[in-house]
Every structure is written in C-alpha cells, then in structure tokens.
Amino acid sequence: MQVAIQGFQGSFHEVAAGQYFGAGTALSFCATFSEVVARAADGRADAALMAMENSLAGSILPNYLLLERHDLTITGEIYLPIHQHLLVLPGTTLADVQAVHSHPMALRQCGDFLSQYPAWQLVETEDTGLSAERLATARTPGVAVIAGAQAAEAFGLEILAPAINDDPNNYTRFLVLERAAEAAPVASPDKASLYFYTSHAPGMLARVLTLVASHGLNLSKLQSCPRPSQPWHYGFHADVEFAAPGQLAALLAELPTVTEELRVLGTYQRGSMEFGQELAGSATPSNRHAELAEASLPQQ
Numbered sequence: 449m450q451v452a453i454q455g456f457q458g459s460f461h462e463v464a465a466g467q468y469f470g471a472g473t474a475l476s477f478c479a480t481f482s483e484v485v486a487r488a489a490d491g492r493a494d495a496a497l498m499a500m501e502n503s504l505a506g507s508i509l510p511n512y513l514l515l516e517r518h519d520l521t522i523t524g525e526i527y528l529p530i531h532q533h534l535l536v537l538p539g540t541t542l543a544d545v546q547a548v549h550s551h552p553m554a555l556r557q558c559g560d561f562l563s564q565y566p567a568w569q570l571v572e573t574e575d576t577g578l579s580a581e582r583l584a585t586a587r588t589p590g591v592a593v594i595a596g597a598q599a600a601e602a603f604g605l606e607i608l609a610p611a612i613n614d615d616p617n618n619y620t621r622f623l624v625l626e627r628a629a630e631a632a633p634v635a636s637p638d639k640a641s642l643y644f645y646t647s648h649a650p651g652m653l654a655r656v657l658t659l660v661a662s663h664g665l666n667l668s669k670l671q672s673c674p675r676p677s678q679p680w681h682y683g684f685h686a687d688v689e690f691a692a693p694g695q696l697a698a699l700l701a702e703l704p705t706v707t708e709e710l711r712v713l714g715t716y717q718r719g720s721m722e723f724g725q726e727l728a729g730s731a732t733p734s735n736r737h738a739e740l741a742e743a744s745l746p747q748q
Contacts, residue, residue, distance in 0.1 A: 452476040452484045452493035458577030458599030464528045464622045465497045479574060485514045488625050496520070496625040501669075502530070503619045505556040512673050512685050515643070515713055521631050522641050522714025524624035527721050531618070532558050534609035535580055535600050536592045542608065547571055549579045550594035558594055561612040580605055619721065623714075638689060639668075639718040640696055644707040645675060645683040653684070655706045663699045665690045683709075689718060 451469055453461035456477045465475055476493050478484045488496035498514075501507040515522075532554055536545065547569040548555070548562065554576050555562065562570065573579045576595035583593050584603035592608065593599075600607050623641075646652035660667050669687035690696050696715065703710050 449494045450474045450476055450492075452478055452487040452496040454478050454481050454484050454498065455575045456578045456581065458580050458595060458602040459575050460528060460530060460577075460596055460620060461497060461499065461622070462577065463596065463598055464499075464526055464620070467528065468497065468524065468526045468622075468624060469495075481508075481511055481514060485518050485520065485625065488520055488627065489518045491627070494626070495523075497526075497622050498625060499620050499622050501621050502553055502557065503617065504613065504615055505553045507671055508553075509671075509673060512671060515625075515641075515685070516673070516683070519628050520625040521628040522623050522716055523626050523631050523634055524716050525639075525719040526622050526624070527619045527719045528622065529618065530557065530613065530620050531596060531611050532594050532613040533597060533600065533607045534561075534592050534612055535583070535595055535605040536608045537583065537587055537589075538604075538606045540589075540592070540606070540608060544590055545592045545608075546590035548592050548594060549573050549583070551576050551579070554594045557613045557618060560614045561609070577602070621719070624716075634716045637693065637715040637717060638691070640688050640690070640715045641713040642686045642688065642703075642710065643683060643713055644686070644703065644710045645681070646707050648681055652706060656684075656686075656703065659699060659702055659706065660686070660688060663695050663702075665695055665699060685713075 449469060451465050451473055453465050453475055455461040462475060465473060476487055478487065481498055484496045484498055487493040498511055499508060500511055545568060549571040550573060552572045555570055555572065562568065577599045579593040580595045580599035580603045583591055584605060597607065599605065644656065646656060657667065666689040667686060668689050671685040672682040673685065675681045675683050700712065
C-alpha cells in the first residue's frame with residue numbers, strides 16, 4: 449500500500465503509520481494535511497493517516513473541515529503515545545541552547561519545560577522530524593529541536609532532556625482514511641464518526657444527545673466546527689461507541705428527525721490506548737491492512 453502522511457522521516461506520523469500498517473509500508477510524505485487528504489482522494493495514495501487530536505494540545509480543527517470536504521471514509525484509528533525529547537547536536541549542553549525549533553503542537557505539549565528557559569527563542573516549524581533533519585544537516589550551534597526518539601536515531605542527534613512533555617500520558621489520535629467508493633467494509637465495527645448540524649433553535653443539540661443516550665451509545669467525542677458562510681452557526685463531529693451494530697442503525701434511523709444534515713464519516717474498530725510503541729516497526733499491523741498489503745503484491 450501507498451499511505452499518505454503529514455510529515456517526513458522521523459515524524460510521529462511515520463511511527464503511527466508503521467504501527468498501523470506495518471514497518472514496510474510505502475509512505476508518501478506530505479508537507480500539509482490538505483495534501484495528505486488530496487492524495488488519498490485522487491488516488492495517488494491508497495490510504496491516508498491523519499492526526500486529529502492530542503490529549504494535551506487538543507483538537508486540530510482544520511482537519512475536521514478536511515473530513516467534511518472530501519469523499520473519504522474513516523476505516524480505522526490509532527492512539528500513539530507521544531514522548532517528546534529535547535534533541536541537540538552531540539556535545540551540546542543546556543547552557544548552549546539559544547533556540548528551540550519544532551511543530552507548534554509539540555511546543556504546546558512541552559510548555560512547562562520550556563517555561564523554565566524564558567530566554568530561549570521558540571521557532572515554529574512544519575514538522576518535528578524535519579526540524580531534526582535540518583539541525584543534523586545545518587549543524588547550527590545553539591539550536592535544539594523537540595521531537596521523538598525516532599528522529600534522534602534517524603539523524604544522529606543526542607537526547608539532551610528526555611520526556612519533556614507536560615504529561616506522561618500524552619497521546620495523539622490518528623485516523624485512517626480511504627476513498628469511500630473503494631473502501632471495504634470493516635469487520636466488527638464498534639465505533640462511528642458522524643457529522644451533523646441542526647436548526648438554529650433552542651434545545652436541538654440536546655435532542656440529538658438525548659437520542660444517542662437513549663440508544664445506549666457512548667459519546668466519546670463532540671467537536672463543534674464553524675459552518676462556512678454562516679457566521680455563528682456550527683456543525684458537530686460526534687464519535688459514538690457501541691456494543692452492537694444494531695444500536696448504531698437504530699440511532700441513524702432517528703437522527704434525521706432532529707438534524708438538518710447527517711453524514712456517517714466512517715464505521716470502524718476503536719483504537720486501544722494500550723497499542724503502540726515509540727519506534728516504528730515494533731508492532732504488528734492490523735489484520736485488515738496486513739491483508740490489503742498482501743493482496744496488493746503481484747501474484748507469482
């Protein structure tokens with residue numbers, strides 16, 4: 449399979465893709481999330497892996513809009529433990545550091561540590577792995593980067609301060625996206641992602657939530673997003689978990705009575721917080737995508 453990801457070698461997207469699809473999967477590195485989604489939508493990639501939220505830094509709101517605008521379906525998810533480290537050129541000390549480069553989300557996840565060094569210049573970049581690669585190539589004195597251990601290993605950098613994220617229980621949730629017309633049904637789904645909006649009237653959102661509860665589904669995520677060209681009107685992304693597909697079917701049969709638009713963005717197996725190691729290739733890919741990868745090989 450060819451899988452599009454945001455980021456480059458040494459990024460957490462690379463690690464998550466290796467965990468979910470297998471270490472040998474061909475990756476298509478993209479500078480932006482828009483490019484990731486576009487490559488999956490137009491067939492340049494068989495699937496996409498896209499970060500949606502971090503347990504410390506919160507939701508990546510523009511990515512919810514990308515889900516709304518493209519004909520892709522969610523076929524899986526993975527929760528990856530994120531361990532951020534301060535990486536430097538070998539021999540660099542804390543006293544030498546003058547600037548720290550990293551992705552804005554990584555900088556936010558390490559706010560407590562960085563606040564101890566107010567003189568440091570914080571420089572936002574497009575990717576953690578790319579920041580590490582640039583430092584290894586340019587060898588700029590006084591520069592450190594925040595990235596994962598995989599980036600230190602890939603580019604020969606030294607971990608000067610390990611595990612500097614504010615909370616040790618730091619996870620990022622990634623979604624797996626495939627073209628809706630070509631995605632095979634997921635076996636034994638127990639989670640669904642929905643997008644809906646209601647009339648702009650009192651109590652309408654409460655009626656939706658009441659229906660979710662009445663059918664026994666667990667609402668694990670509710671994210672509001674502005675509706676384009678309609679100021680102060682919002683659509684909602686909802687993730688619901690269920691024990692049996694019949695629960696979801698019953699809910700979907702009733703939701704049109706209390707919503708003005710309803711879309712099912714995907715039904716899939718929920719990810720486990722226990723799944724995932726820090727380095728790519730240390731876990732077995734999901735059975736479904738291992739089968740897809742095998743099926744894509746030329747027949748002998």
